[in-house]
Structures are given as structure tokens and as C-alpha cells.
Ligand SMILES: *[C@@H]1O[C@H](CO)[C@@H](O)[C@H](O)[C@H]1NC(C)=O
């Protein structure tokens with residue numbers, strides 16, 4: 001029995017920061033009795049813990065708590081295997097007492113660890129990951145295994161830094177409760193989406209829950225996406241970084257504590273994780289994306305300005321907004337409609353009265369080089385008279401819907417009333433979905449889809465008839481899910497999908513719908529980013545860009561909040577500042593809720609309208625740079641909107657009110673009301689004001705910048721050459737505009753950059769050699785003379801480029 005103070009192993013980390021929670025269940029007041037029934041230590045904390053956050057645990061594992069031992073380790077072609085055994089059962093049902101451990105030295109910078117049940121196959125995330133064929137020859141990591149209790153220690157060979165040490169708390173592996181803890185190498189942890197929080201996570205007893213959920217972004221709740229990956233900057237100012245990815249889609253808690261340490265607590269699947277060695281943050285992200293897949297190259301117009309709102313009410317009213325934008329010469333590439341275009345909220349229909357001119361509007365958009373995107377929800381109305389709604393009738397015929405365990409169709413409730421939910425884990429569903437899209441496209445030639453509500457969201461818990469009382473519905477441990485139940489505002493966890501139960505498949509629903517929507521490449525559909533672009537909020541002062549930066553780390557670069565805010569009334573100043581900031585979101589869409597006043601640029605005063613127009617023209621002028629950055633994301637897993645995380649400068653580690661495009665263009669937006677200045681941090685070096693060319697030589701300091709309402713601060717880092725173009729009101733027209741290069745010379749007079757250019761629409765231009773990739777360099781020839789930018793085409797695309805003009809900031 002544990003003594004209250006807890007004996008410790010000599011040398012073990014001391015103190016409260018290292019107490020691992022033995023009673024994470026929510027809504028339970030942990031008593032000594034409950035705690036000691038688990039053979040844990042009980043010490044009620046006297047200190048104050050912030051409301052909503054679980055503070056220092058009162059009940060925690062004592063040293064020597066039963067865990068697994070490692071036996072029979074063998075060398076294999078790719079690493080090692082071993083067997084983990086345990087004799088004492090835990091307080092959760094169905095302990096798996098014998099486990100198979102597999103260490104895979106996949107590349108010099110990637111280690112994979114799998115812990116599985118040798119006697120029974122368990123659910124694994126159905127995504128293709130790269131397979132190594134030979135063991136890494138000179139890994140940047142070393143692995144030590146602790147036998148008793150079992151643990152894995154991963155070190156960076158070059159510095160000896162301990163990146164992972166799982167001996168810090170007992171390992172759990174029960175059917176529905178798997179838990180792995182580790183020390184962290186520092187307090188600098190990023191990623192772990194999707195949550196509303198600062199870019200740099202707070203590790204003070206902060207538990208993040210993952211389980212896809214449709215809810216306005218709120219702190220401390222699970223949100224739309226689930227991304228169990230973190231990036232960590234290592235201690236000691238070396239500037240090295242590593243990453244960790246748990247390949248698991250079940251509902252989970254990720255508990256951070258000040259040790260610094262982390263606990264992964266998932267309720268299904270297996271423990272299958274990767275460690276990425278970087279060594280710099282950009283390489284870590286690239287290595288992570290090598291596993292989960294690089295982002296899709298967006299079609300050029302996806303990078304233009306998008307206008308949307310819920311409740312235009314009619315196609316004519318929507319069309320009027322587009323015409324107004326044209327009259328004022330304000331850039332716009334894409335017009336959207338929210339759900340109100342539909343007839344009785346039915347998918348694949350449009351309202352024959354209020355949206356009768358929708359097909360004409362779409363044709364008009366096309367004739368102006370503009371595009372149309374509309375919302376589409378997965379819920380298919382199940383209550384239309386037979387023969388009157390093809391999507392449902394045909395769906396039933398083909399058996400595409402998710403069922404209850406008894407084989408009946410699961411019915412939930414969404415906008416059109418009662419609905420069935422397509423099972424996108426089945427290929428048959430993909431064909432049916434495609435047929436629906438094609439039938440609708442024949443009437444309304446849309447260009448893109450906004451696939452929404454695919455958490456999947458339902459207005460009832462589980463189904464209209466509830467859910468059966470099973471182990472999947474009521475697991476022994478439920479992570480900190482909003483609503484307290486897996487089925488809260490979604491489908492029954494026990495619901496049956498082709499690949500597996502909804503319990504396992506829930507957080508993959510949106511991803512699989514996105515795959516179905518791109519099937520056949522028939523439409524110009526771009527999805528990545530739109531799947532989870534709800535990083536929206538009411539108030540700019542409360543919502544700087546951390547969500548956007550986090551998504552860029554997670555391989556979703558095409559991201560941006562709803563410009564000017566979705567819910568609540570916007571204000572002119574807020575909307576101007578937000579449009580300026582939004583001009584630098586990789587994805588920029590103005591969107592608001594039903595019953596709010598219009599917030600498209602023409603709805604404001606001439607002064608505000610002109611400020612918005614200027615910021616959008618600025619974005620359009622920078623399109624060649626943005627497009628090139630997306631190419632880099634697509635081919636190398638680089639970020640587009642990039643945090644100011646300069647590895648060697650610890651002062652940049654927490655900055656999320658400024659960011660960069662690529663490595664050179666720094667954006668310092670105003671995020672507070674009623675000010676005409678902004679304070680920004682300038683990492684050491686030479687920076688140029690993008691508009692005036694004035695230079696700032698920073699020692700690594702904060703600077704106060706002028707920021708009148710019509711101005712967004714932009715600075716170019718030394719040593720860059722960036723491609724720009726003369727802007728126009730659509731990117732299509734702009735693509736024929738003259739290109740321009742801006743270079744910012746470094747102290748030694750050099751600069752470099754690149755341009756990727758193709759027709760903006762054809763996919764696979766890289767594979768078919770229909771593109772230009774040009775590298776630019778500037779060299780100093782005499783003390784005051786710089787050879788004009790020299791360029792050479794690296795690939796294909798002869799004759800596709802206009803003459804280049806150049807300017808140099810010195
Ligand atoms: C790993 O953690 C254990 C338990 O806290 C500790 O005793 C050990 O020293 C750690 N090992 C390393 C290499 O840090």
C-alpha cells in the first residue's frame with residue numbers, strides 16, 4: 001500500500017510536477033478510498049488550480065506500480081522485437097497481459113515503435129504509411145530499453161538529449177484503455193490539434209482531448225480535427241527540434257504536465273508511434289508529412305479572395321454582392337453559398353424559387369473568370385416520399401449508409417430533419433457520392449465543395465432511437481469529450497461502418513469524405529484545409545493567428561479563420577484589420593452567420609472599403625510567392641504561413657501574433673482595437689520595410705511600428721528574392737500580368753529566391769514537365785554594384801513567362 005508521501009527511487013524525478021494522474025476520470029471527487037482502491041498515492045493538493053484545468057493530481061502512481069517487463073529481445077532486419085509481460089491486472093477490464101513490441105529504425109531521422117496484441121488483431125488506422133525496407137544505417141537517435149519496468153528511452157545521438165523516456169509512469173494496455181507516458185525534453189510543445197489555445201502549449205496540467213466535434217471554438221474542448229502530433233524544441237538553446245506522432249484515431253486525452261511530461265491516454269486501437277529527429281523544426285514537419293502525406297497543391301483560384309455568408313437568402317442577392325465587388329474593382333475569385341441555397345436543406349438540390357437563377361449566376365461567374373463553391377453536408381434526408389429523392393433511395397439500394405448494430409439504418413438529425421449518414425469507409429459509397437455530385441454538377445456547374453458537418457455532426461446524441469448499452473458506448477474510461485459521451489451530438493459509437501465501428505472511425509469521417517469528394521478528379525475540387533477550416537471566432541482581439549500556425553505544422557497549409565468573424569456583429573475597424581490580416585491567411589474567406597449585417601467590403605464606408613481593397617490587391621500582387629510556397633508544401637512538406645520560430649532565438653518560441661510567409665516575408669498585424677501602432681519582435685538581422693525599403697538592423701528586439709488603419713506592416717528579411725506580379729481583380733487575369741522580383745540584400749550583398757509557375761489548374765504538372773521552376777540569385781560584383789538578378793530555368797515551361805522586372809532593396 002502506498003504511503004502518503006510516496007517512497008521514491010533514488011534519482012527519480014522528484015516533486016509534484018512528476019505526479020502522473022492515477023484517477024483521470026472526470027466528474028468524480030477523488031477520495032482516499034477510491035484512490036487507494038487503485039493502489040495509488042493520495043495527497044490532496046492545497047494549492048489553487050485554475051478553474052477548468054485539472055491541477056496537480058491528488059491521486060498518482062507510486063513507484064513500483066505494476067507494469068510490464070520486457071523479455072526475449074531479438075534483433076530483426078529493421079530493428080528489434082521483444083515481448084512485454086505483466087502478471088498483475090489493473091483496475092480497468094481486459095488487460096492484455098502479453099504484448100508484442102517492435103522497434104523499426106526506418107530512416108536516420110525516423111523511428112517507429114509498435115506495441116500490439118500478438119493473440120488478436122486490433123483496429124489500426126486505415127491510412128497507408130511508408131514502409132522501410134532496410135534498417136537506417138546511421139540513425140540520429142539511439143534507443144535504450146528498460147526491462148523492469150519496461151520502458152523506451154530515445155536519445156539524440158549528437159547531443160545526448162533525452163527525447164523520450166517512457167519509464168516515468170506505468171504502461172497500460174487494456175482493451176479500451178491504453179496509456180503511455182513520457183518525459184518531454186522541454187516545455188516548448190506545439191501542435192496537438194485541433195484546440196483553441198496559444199500556438200505554444202501551456203504544459204501546466206493541461207489536458208487536450210481529441211475526438212472530432214462540431215462546436216464553436218472554445219478553449220479546453222475537443223474541436224473539429226484530431227491531429228495527435230507534437231513538435232518539440234529541445235532544451236539548451238541548441239535550436240534542435242524533434243516530433244512525435246501517435247498513429248491512433250480513437251478518442252484520446254493528451255495530458256501535459258510541468259515535469260515536463262506527457263501522457264497519451266487512448267481508448268482503442270494500438271500504440272503505434274513515430275519519433276522524428278529533425279534536427280530543425282522545418283525538417284521535423286517534413287518528416288511527419290512524409291508519413292501522413294504531403295498537402296495537395298491547391299488550384300490557383302483557391303488562393304484568391306472568397307466571399308461567403310450564411311443567409312444571402314437568394315441567388316439574386318448573392319449575385320448582387322458579386323456585381324458590387326466588380327463595380328468597386330475589389331479582387332474576388334470565388335463566391336460561395338452556405339446551406340441556404342438548398343431546397344428544404346436537401347443535399348444536391350437548390351431552392352427552385354429563391355435560387356432559381358443560381359445556374360445563371362454560376363455561368364456569369366465563369367464568364368468573369370470567377371468560381372463558385374457551395375456547402376454540402378453528409379447527412380442525407382431519409383424522410384422524402386419514395387421516388388422523390390434519388391440520393392436517399394439510391395443510397396438505400398446500394399447499401400451506403402451507416403447502420404445500427406442490428407443492421408437497421410442509423411438515423412440522426414441535421415438541417416433537413418431526419419437523416420442517414422453515408423459510410424465513406426466503403427468504396428461503394430464513393431461511387432454513389434460521385435454519381436450524386438455529377439448529377440448536380442450537370443445542373444449547377446460548381447467548381448468546389450465546402451464539405452461541412454463531417455465530424456459528423458448531428459443534432460441528437462447517437463441516433464433518434466438512442467444507442468445500445470454496450471462496451472463501445474460506455475467504455476470504462478471516457479476522455480474529456482464535450483458532453484461527456486462519445487455519442488454527444490454525433491452518431492452512436494457502436495454504429496457499424498464497413499471498415500470498423502464508428503468508435504474507431506469517428507475522427508476519420510471528414511478525411512474519408514474528402515477522399516470521396518475528390519474521387520475521379522472530375523471537378524476542380526480542393527479539399528485539404530477546407531475539411532477543417534473552422535478556425536473561426538467572434539473577436540479579433542481574442543483570436544490572433546495561432547490556429548493557422550498550428551494547422552501549418554499539421555500539414556494543412558490552406559487554412560484561415562472566417563475573416564471579419566462568423567458569429568456576432570462585426571465592426572468596421574475590426575473588419576478592416578481582419579481583412580488585412582486575412583490577406584495573409586493562406587486561405588482567405590469572409591464569412592458570417594445568418595441574421596448578421598452584411599460584412600463584405602462594399603458594405604462599409606469608402607475609407608474602409610478602400611483599405612480592404614488595398615490589402616487584397618497586395619495579396620494578389622504576392623500571388624507568385626504564395627503559389628511557390630504551396631508548391632514547396634506540396635513537394636517538400638514545408639509550411640506556408642510559418643511561425644517566427646527561429647531555432648536559435650528562444651524569445652521567438654512563444655510568438656503567435658506575428659508570422660512569416662515562407663522564410664522571408666514577416667507580417668505584423670494589428671490585433672487590438674483603437675490603436676495606430678503595433679509592437680513586433682524582429683529576430684536578429686537586417687529587415688526591410690516592404691513598402692518603403694527602409695532597413696532595420698535588429699539585435700533581436702521588439703520594435704514599435706506605425707500602423708494607421710489602412711496599413712499592415714510587412715517586412716522582408718535580408719537575403720530574399722521574392723516574385724510578385726501586377727495585381728488585378730481575379731488571379732486568372734492576373735496570371736497574364738507582368739512579373740516582378742523584389743530582392744532584399746543581406747549584409748554581404750547576396751540574395752536568393754525561387755518561382756514555381758504553371759497554368760494553375762492542371763494537376764500533375766510536375767510529373768508531366770509542364771511547369772517552370774526558376775531560381776534567382778543576386779551577387780555583389782563591386783562594393784556598390786550588384787549584378788542584376790540572375791535567373792535560370794530549372795525545368796520545362798519554355799516561353800510561359802513574361803519579361804521580368806526587378807527592384808532591389810539595399
Ligand atoms: C528515465 O526516467 C526514469 C524514471 O523517472 C529515471 O530514473 C531515469 O533516470 C530516466 N532516464 C534517463 C536517461 O533520463
Ligand SMILES: *[C@@H]1O[C@H](CO)[C@@H](O)[C@H](O)[C@H]1NC(C)=O
Pocket residue numbers: 314316353354355356357
Ligand atoms: C432574380 O433576378 C432576375 C433577373 O433580374 C429576375 O427575373 C428574377 O425574378 C429574380 N428572382 C427573384 C427570386 O427575385
Ligand SMILES: *[C@@H]1O[C@H](CO)[C@@H](O)[C@H](O)[C@H]1NC(C)=O
Pocket residue numbers: 398399400401402403407408409423496497498
Ligand atoms: C447496412 O445495411 C444495409 C442494408 O442491410 C446493407 O446493405 C449495408 O451493407 C449495411 N452497411 C454496413 C456498413 O454494414
Ligand SMILES: *[C@@H]1O[C@H](CO)[C@@H](O)[C@H](O)[C@H]1NC(C)=O
Pocket residue numbers: 329727728729733
Ligand atoms: C485589370 O485588367 C484590366 C484588363 O487588362 C484592366 O483594364 C484593369 O485596369 C485592371 N485592373 C487593375 C486593378 O489593375
